[in-house]
Amino acid sequence: MIAMDTTFLASSPALAALGEITTAHYVVLSSLIFAVGLFGVVTRKNAVVILMSLELMLNGANLAFVAFSRQHANLQGQVFVFFVIAVAAAEAAVALAIIIALNRVKGGVSLDDATELKG
């Protein structure tokens, strides 16, 4: 059981005004991060930016995992987070390789150029 020391938060007058930080706060924050990531993925054309947005989405999810892990007082969520981080690292490696290849072939990393997978 990992105890989180939050006493230092109370020393900040601004934070104290918020009252106690509950799981709900974390979930709202995680949703926001996830939404920002999703927005990036849907709207941007640059493959690198999309990749970074994807990382944001993953980390939004990670935050929710950790929050719930704390609420339920077990380690399952945190274990998942480790998996997600590991997978994200692998994914970044593969994705960057693809992006480099894309850059070589198309002379750019805009996804509008990569439409070969036409059904």
Added chain:
Amino acid sequence: MANLELYGYVILFAPLVATVLITCLTLKHKALSGWVAIAGMLAALTANALMAAEVFSAEPGFTRVYEIEWLSAGSVVIPFGVQVDALSTLMGLVVTGVGSCIFIFSVGYMKGEEGYSRYFACLSLFAFSMLGIVMSTNLIQTFIFWELVGVSSYSLIGYYLEKDSAVDAGKKAFLTNRIGDFGMTWGIILLFYTIVDTLGWDRASFSFEDLRLLYEDTGAVGAIMAEHAGTLALATLLIFTGAVAKSAQVPLHVWLPDAMEGPTPVSALMHAATMVAAGVFLVCRLFFMFAPYPEALAVVAWMGGITAFLAAALAFVQHDIKKVLAYSTLSQLGYMVLALGMGSPPAAMFHLTTHACFKALLFLGSGSVIMGCHHEQDMRKMGGLRKKMPVTFWTFVIGTIALAGIFPASGFWSKDAILGSASINHTVPGATFLYGVGVLVAFMTAAYMGRCVLLTFFGKYRGHAHPKESPATMTGPLVLLAVASLFAGALSLPKGISAEGGWLERALVGVQAAPSWFAGVHEEQFHLSVAIGGTVAALLGLFVAYMFYGSRKWSIDGFVSKVGPLHHLLEKKYYFDEFYLWIVREVQQRVAVLSNFIEVHILRWIVDTIAAIHRWFGGQIRLLLDGHLHRYITLALLGVVVILTAVLVGN
């Protein structure tokens, strides 16, 4: 007695081991392949001899069944195993004994052939299949080996791959046999269904001994069986169609003469001695299924009588020495089937045994002649070989005497047993007429064999080769088989000659069911009148042959011109082939065209339409996927939103 099981499995699997060894290891080493095959056959023969020593010294009716559970589905069990009794032992001895002679003969005959190893592998496979039928304990096992015999026969008839006629003959044999097997399949199904339907799953079985108990039951089960006599008799006759095809009875006989396209030892082993006898053996094995139905036996008897006569007549107009023997085989098989129909399996098995000896001898003799004349089979180009091939000549004459049924050769005794069973039969309609046919066929047999011997061995040589005697690997088996042909009659001397009557009849007592009407029918007595009648007919036949072909006092051409239309009918083999061809061309072809129309224009149209509908929908959906990643993501997102909304609203 535990050894019996071992003997049984050795008999069954030794030839298979030889097949596997040859195909896997020794294909390249021709001589070795031959000896491996012979070793397998001799192993089976040895095991069979040991088995015979025990079985024939046991009490009459001795039967042991060794089975393992091979397949099971619900309460139905299909066993696999060996049945050891007098019938299987005797038939096994015929197959392995004659088989061994022919394997050894083949070493000489097939020398220098391209496919020498393939030939011996196929021959061993055939021996395995045949012994599988012989040793089988149940209908399913029999059927499997029955088909295997068909396959190995196919591969051996078509042995000369490069000859179109040989390949066609193989196909013809296989397809004709398939027709019979189709009937047999339905017979087995109908039999099994009837038993399940009337007696329940508990009594359902494929095993011969279980079935026999049902048929021989005299209590409640027997009464139920009697109620369904019509259905069961039909099932019996359907199974009999399998035997009709395999034993080449009219009208499914057309494949056998063509099967002579195979190498001569193959003709001797399969199309004279063993494979074609499988039908007769099957009827003996299942005789308890025929015995309660006099009508079924009458059908069998008439079929045999008709075949015996029609085939014997055809033998007169053949010029190919092997074709003469082929039609003779048909005729003799007709004899055996006649004996079965007359209710005398021992007489049929007796004739089967002696016939296997002398017909194998005659075929191998013809093989030796053909080799001597440098692969010439036409008797018009032979003649005068008596001096040039003395061993072949004398053994061939012994075979002819045995086949013609001249005292004291084996054929005399077995033919007498058959004619005797026909002469005293009083259950088959027209039994006396069939007896007359039997005597007539005895006359014809002697006549066409006399013609064959006179044309081949006497007179002046009319060919262009330089015939000389065959090597010892070929003449050795000839001499062995000649001795067997002379003395095999001693197996079953009838009552009146030996004190206790036919040995075979006593040994095969288990084969015979004995319904009330049956008693006395099969009593194998020596009837002097029958023996004299048969012998006179045979001598008359030889005399006629001598007048036509020996002394030439009677003119054969003059005779032919007198019976022109009949001669033409014989030359055309009663138009059976033409008739079947007509069926295939006119009937089957039209059915095929109609089926093709239904398939292409109706069935395929339905399937194609269903496929087209799906393809159209697929095409529409495909438009969405234009390769732009963002559209995919948006669509996926949309999907998630829809699902989430649905779930949340639902809750």
